[in-house]
Amino acid sequence: MELVARDWPGDTHPIRRRCAATTRRPWRATVRRNTNPATQGTAVQLTTGQAAAAYGVHRSTVHRAIKAGRITATRRGDGTRVVDLAELIRLWGEPAHPPGEQRPGNAGGDDVQRETVEALRALRDEVAALRGEIAEQRRLPPPPTPSAF
Incomplete structure (x- = not known):
């Protein structure tokens, strides 16, 4: 194996020296x-x-x-x-x-969890109602097209 200048410990190149120092x-x-x-x-x-x-x-x-x-x-x-x-x-x-x-934010963990569950239920109910409205809109006949003059 041939040794080149960068393989020697006394290499003075600043970048190679810096890289060797980080290892x-x-x-x-x-x-x-x-x-x-x-x-x-x-x-x-x-x-x-x-x-x-x-x-x-x-x-x-x-x-x-x-x-x-x-x-x-x-x-x-x-x-x-x-x-x-x-x-x-x-x-x-x-x-x-x-x-x-215990950290102050975790003191009322049960109350926070209960409120989160209630909010999630309310959001699920709202999504179900909106899906029902969308289905109802799809069942309606299409609007009349304007006649050409």
Whole structure:
């Protein structure tokens, strides 16, 4: 195999150098398994999805913070990535929706569901009535055509 200039580690071309830098995986160093039984389960740990929901951000935002090294994550025995709540508080402050607390929008879930079902029934009745009107219109004789002068 012949080596060309771009195959050498000291390549100085800016685009190839930038592309090579993006293939590194710095997040591998920040994700580690928590194997110390003394520290397992002592702190509140949230999955990335739970952390995102607590702070009202997207999961990818939490993953980017882990990848950038702003917060550290560990993997549970089942392979799920978890973050200590203390790490999240250090980075983003107190969460808007603490874990375990029900969000205000979900407080009246039964009432909202009941209203939605009633509205759906009303819409179905309206659609059935409109279909009946359309069928009735189709049964009428066609309108008379105007005669030519």
